[in-house]
Amino acid sequence: MDVCVIGGSRYFGRRAVEELRDAGASVTVVNRGSTPAPHGVTHLRADRDDEAALRAALADRHFDAVIDQVCYTPVQAAVAARVFADRTPRYVLTSTVEVYAHLGRPDGPPLAEQALDLSAEPVDLRLPWSDRQFLAGHYAEGKRQAEALLTRQAPFDLVTVRTAHVLGGADFTGRLAHYVERIGRGLPVAVHAAPQRASFVHEAEIAHFLAWTATADFTGPVNAASQGSMDVRELCAAVGRVTGTEPRMTAGGGERPSPFSFDRCYAMDTGRSARLGFRSSAVTDWLPRAIKEAHA
Template sequence: MDVRDVCVIGGSRYFGRRVIEELRDAGVRVTVVNRGSAAAPPGVTHLFADRDDETALRAALGDRRFDVVIDQVCYTPVQAAIAARVFAGRTRRYLMTSTVEVYAGLGRADGPPLGEVALELADWPVDLELPWDRTEFRDAQYGEGKRQAEALLLKSAPFDVVTVRTAHVLGGADFTGRLAYYTGRIAQGRPVAVHPRPQQASFVEQREIARFLVWAARGTFTGPVNAASHGTLDVRDLCAAIERHPGTEARAQIAVAAPGEPVSPFSFDHCYAMDTTRAVRLGFSFSRTAEWLPQAIKEVQP
């Protein structure tokens, strides 16, 4: 698909900012829409609006039209509904950055990797009356918010929709601090709490997911698509990789959590591995987790 004009909603930090830079450097005209909490990269158009304010969003966009919209910050069905209305007639293609968290509760212990068909959204209930405007509710319902946002767009948006379900993103300026949690605790000799039978999960490097989003924006396919590097890890594998890293002298103090006790960020009691067969068949070539994980660890070493 010929892509010359792209609107990015959000994109002020982490791999969203890299998406903007990759598009700009490829000669695409990029318009960034966000609240202005951080300056947009040079060489792009920056519009200021709160995407939750439909009137303000329409006013900021004016009569602009785009080949593709990349929505980095759609967390709720209410936000998806506003986007479906505001961008009707403004774009042919809409890409929502989603998450592996939409599969929460669907995997099973020692189960197979989760493909897109593991989550059937055709009949998924969408409730616009829930308190999605409350930050604490939205954060607690992160996976469900993303599921309902996907469902609303895929069922009712008046343009082609792609939802990119990203694996756990590592590397670079990771504001979540999840990988740093492990390098820090191992260096300090502090225990790392895990489930009795930690399960496999998928990961992707921040530059790779940015490339994937740009690639998907140029495509013609629709619907959900998984994005993850080849090679899954459980929490013990991750700790072992940190132990092997040059300069790491300590060893992980693995502590099996009792039922109901909190565990460390990447410990799961159900399969969180993603099947990327669809993306590969569509033509994207993923790296292997083992290729980039050492650099990601280096970036967050104490």
């Protein structure tokens, strides 16, 4: 296969590039060039927000599939729909569990793909999507609108991979490290009074999921998560077992809750991915290793 990855310069995007390459695919990475592409792949330099530059970089290239790691807004989605219209029959948009943020509720059921009706989601290209501060405060909305626009307008087959919270490996977010540091030092962790369950996935597994999706033939949204959800109290307990420290948690003191402490359900229903043939691991299979990595 000939696969194009937009972004793919770090974390699980880079691992997906390496997995596709190692499986024998011809891989092209498109990014701004701030980070070198992995060895053995073609590297094209272009800013995906600059439509003319993106077209020029791609020239007459065509691909069997595209994985878009860095589409955060409907404006970027619209550019992608135009630029890749005649360049690929299959487009994989890396999305997020955050698209369900407004749907989860306390003690609610796991979130299934059909819970989000993209036909009813508004798309507003006039919002200040190029403003970094606005975008940071509207991450979930930007992803939802990107999904909605491509679902309605894409001239290619579309898959949206709704990724659970990613842990493990070279995690640049520092969210798991927050727990490891505080619990290891005996410091309290701020949580909600009644924290809700969430889904997680290891960075190696989501990379494998994306590579698998690029070579498959199904379309539409699909949740990508490991088996088994947990709430922040269970996460703290897992960290405590690795660090050898009893976790201390505080709730209701006015302090902002820690990452992965939620007041609504963030667990994902992975029935569709299982029916499609993806065999996911259990969170308990890899979480201790991820904690040790963050503890190193």
